[in-house]
Amino acid sequence: MSMKIAFFDTKPYDEASFNKVNEAFGFEILYYKGFLNKHNVALTQDVDAVCIFVNAVADAEVIDQLVANGVKILALRCAGYNNVDLSAAKDRIKVVRVPAYSPHAVAEYTLALMLTLNRKIHKAYNRTREGNFALDGLMGFDMQGKTAGIIGTGKIAKILIRILRSMDVNVLAYDLYPDAKFAEETGIQYTSLDELFRKSDIISLHCPLTPDTEYIINKDSIAKMKEGVMIINTGRGKLIATHDLIDGLKEKKIGSAGLDVYEEESEYFYQDRSNILIDDDILARLLSLNNVIVTSHQAFFTKEALHNIAKTTLQNIQDFADGKELVNEVTI
Template sequence: MRLAVFSTKKYDIQHLQPALESLGHDVTYLQTRLDDETLPLAEGYPAICIFVNDLLSARGVEFLANAGLKYVLLRCAGFNNVDLATADKFGVKVARVPAYSPHAVAEFAIGLMLMLNRNLHKSYTRVRSGNFSLEGLTGFDMFEKKIGIIGTGKIGLLTGKICKGFGADVVCYDPYPNPAAAAELGMRYVELDELFSTCDIISLHCPLTKATFHMINDKSISEMKDGVMLINTSRGGLIDTVALIKYLKKKKIGQVGMDVYENESGLYFEDTSDDVMQDDVFSRLLTFHNVCITGHQAFLTKEALENIAHETVKNLEDFQADRECKNIVKV
């Protein structure tokens, strides 16, 4: 089958190419991001493979379906960037990779917590410039702190499990709770307002939907404890960035760790170091010493890349063979 892979980097090709080409697929790797303007690049391909910041709108689905598109392979867990209703209308099947490596993301979230808490990002740059002062580097024990996990899928539960290893008191919220799994890990469910108002650290592990868009907003932040730490390794749209900046300036929020940003499309995964930053909101975020931003790399481990490649190829093979695909995304 002819397949176009968008937003590809060297590490994508390294892991996808052996599996796809060994099965006889004719693959075109494109560094270009898929959106309404680049749709012609996908024209005529019965299958396309896209990543988190590619966009397949209603217009895009209709255009490509009329040009022969049958399958959309998401090499990520999220699917908010595909118009599923239109895909269903035109008979285009969509599959994702829901659990490529929950350990990778959970461990990264914990890394952000520890770095911000113990000011490792500050001390690293200080020592490299010959400054060994400890002023301003005081952190806190994770032991017996209250940590809130929003979203208790595999990643959220694993993050909570690691936090329990520090001796933290872990509470969680999910509109679709998994009480047995949480209880086994020593975690308990609470209402969202209680989580907001009582936790020292809040870590987000939920998909971006209409219900979760800007769930961290002016109102919810105002309910949080003074000095709260926020961690987001899920989707940038969960946080209203303007409200976040407002409360960072007020010192209501103590630290923020973000591997994602709500307007990251067209910015992340690219080297823009020679360009003038056009996003004033993002530029403002970079001025805060207590904010650590990374470029959507929480997933980036050898194991995760191998699993993404394996599941992506399996999804395509299931579609082609008209077998049940366990990772199919439905409206």
């Protein structure tokens, strides 16, 4: 079965990666720069599959139109699927994803944010470029012996935990489904969220975005945390109530924050907005704080990850075309 695929929210690196991998599949691919939404869903007419990324809007209205246009499968080239209305898709259109394109990439990037914030490397870099070699204000702390609280212990978190344990960092973990064997192997402790908030010097978010985890970092949870806590988010933007995060930073309850995601990121991330005024006051405030690092959802962005994303995405579509079991199907 020959498949015609419409790709949305594509950048040059996406096209290069998918075109290379597609040499082994031979699909007909149409690339579009905009992310899928109700205004451009008409572009999906006469295609068999649609491929989207994290900022697409696949709500009930869009799903209805995809089905009406004859689209048979919606392929996410990412792990998260909170932007897809699975109820609307059920029994009407298949939804597949890439569950683990490069957990090492995200885990390593998470550590990079921790180290950069702790040792003020971003500040030192800017200073020395201007000829300022003073050390005032650059003091960090030894991570050895400190406690990291890891919320969610999936593949990415487990790699991060092993790295942190190799640095002699104590780890408290929270997960709805604790992995006792992993805890025993690594010497970590599963605990309650409240205890994790109270005892952690660093808190890193690795849980999926669900109704239960939305704004898991909020005014109340921040109040339970240590003074000067570091918060890292390489998961989903809406895990953090950004207004409350900024208040915590202003009050110095939160010592620093590393954010590779942002709850309103779709208007800015993956785009060059350097010549346009940032009219999102919250994002502008975050960018103005020298103890906050905001990056553009790039934790996944390695050569290996892009290759794995392309290979798994196209294999998902090929399996559908061949009538095989969809091992990466998302259902409710």
